[in-house]
Ligand code: ADP
């Protein structure tokens with residue numbers, strides 16, 4: 001076959017494939033155009049999961065009638081004029097190919113009117129063939145109607161997911177933009193029903209509820225921090241709410257939604273040792289940074305970007321998230337539950353963003369240096385505590401400079417043991433040999449896990465070896481030694497602690513499995529509720545807790561202590577400003 005130029009329709013269908021992958025991609029491009037046009041109200045209508053009909057109308061600036069045909073040409077844009085502009089992009093669009101791409105794989109009708117014009121104009125394109133420009137009555141703004149998406153690319157149709165998935169994708173996408181642009185009113189109607197209606201009054205929390213559910217919307221923690229030229233804002237989940245994967249973490253860079261696994265990792269790491277292993281936070285994080293420090297022109301759908309200083313951004317996210325967590329999750333205040341419903345009241349922990357200097361507070365456990373800390377990181381450590389005594393053989397009572405602390409002895413001890421083992425794990429942890437090795441039977445699936453984790457177990461002080469055959473069915477293991485911490489436990493029980501219900505989440509990272517195993521060992525080894533502790537034991541537990549890096553939560557993320565502030569006590573006793 002000889003070389004020949006592709007017919008223009010074929011070339012544009014090929015190019016369209018990069019931009020328009022599914023109905024939600026059309027919604028994304030059309031919303032971005034509406035936002036670029038300065039719209040304050042955007043209505044999206046979808047039918048047949050977006051394949052039969054997608055219509056986006058806006059009250060933005062509109063397109064001049066004479067320019068309508070041009071808007072549909074590939075590489076035609078009003079947002080960029082020279083190559084230099086590429087490094088100073090203030091708009092969401094700039095490639096000038098969305099409308100052309102969508103028009104080449106659908107039946108597209110573009111109706112628009114600018115405020116200078118008495119009437120609107122309409123243009124219809126069918127699979128790339130442009131019809132005649134006709135005058136129509138229309139309000140100022142633009143309506144893009146996309147019918148029969150992919151009608152001329154049957155192969156693409158086959159790749160669409162089931163309708164419910166495509167619909168969810170559209171919902172999610174619209175909600176994302178609604179969240180990033182709370183001052184814009186978004187209405188989305190799917191299959192004749194309104195599925196998203198925001199007021200555009202600037203209240204992001206209302207949109208959060210749409211995205212993550214009512215309860216989560218209410219409880220999510222607000223993030224707000226500035227580092228030199230980087231500003232990090234957003235909402236992240238409190239410790240009490242988690243997901244089984246990272247999918248619900250979304251990032252916006254200069255109000256453009258992007259995917260970036262590095263940034264996701266930064267957020268996840270901010271929760272390190274505070275969430276149960278295998279559980280993940282969720283949230284929406286908005287990053288603003290100078291346009292010339294981010295290259296948005298690396299991906300046709302603009303879903304990925306490149307940063308000049310990724311490292312800085314990474315630490316900024318981590319430290320901003322950590323601040324929010326520490327500010328809102330510190331010692332659980334009795335009166336004010338996590339999160340708020342009507343905005344922070346004076347009794348709730350307040351963020352102190354504008355303290356002049358970092359006073360060298362507790363290091364972030366991730367070991368990262370904050371980029372440039374202009375504000376104080378709320379201290380995660382606990383103040384020096386004076387022991388008062390034990391209550392209900394379950395809690396310790398202590399006095400701090402700022403009030404009364406009730407400490408859950410089991411959770412506190414878990415935290416202490418967890419940090420000790422995590423720190424010691426590079427060396428060998430004390431192990432105690434059993435006088436009589438014990439044979440323990442373990443179900444096949446659990447045995448596989450045990451085998452895989454043998455090196456970790458050895459380091460933790462378990463000496464376990466396979467015993468007897470067992471190619472199918474339960475396998476038998478011989479336990480020769482246990483970690484000194486668990487020495488008093490029955491060997492079979494000690495071993496089962498390790499392998500019970502390991503969830504088959506995503507493939508957990510080795511480090512996560514290790515932490516999970518250690519957390520389990522600690523749970524078993526920690527003093528129980530109902531256990532009488534001598535005064536000496538109480539004192540040393542308190543001291544050990546004070547020395548922890550994250551003393552306020554147990555390794556599973558539950559609080560170790562409750563704080564009754566002096567302020568709260570005074571108000572409760574009517575000594576001060578009863579509200
Ligand atoms: P880009 O957004 O990258 O410029 P598009 O193909 O999406 O490329 O749009 C082409 C041009 O059409 C835009 O630059 C803009 O001038 C105009 N346009 C598209 N949609 C709208 C809209 N909703 N309101 C006003 N102008 C629009």
Ligand code: MG
Pocket residue numbers: 029032033092093094096098099
């Ligand atoms: Mg565009």
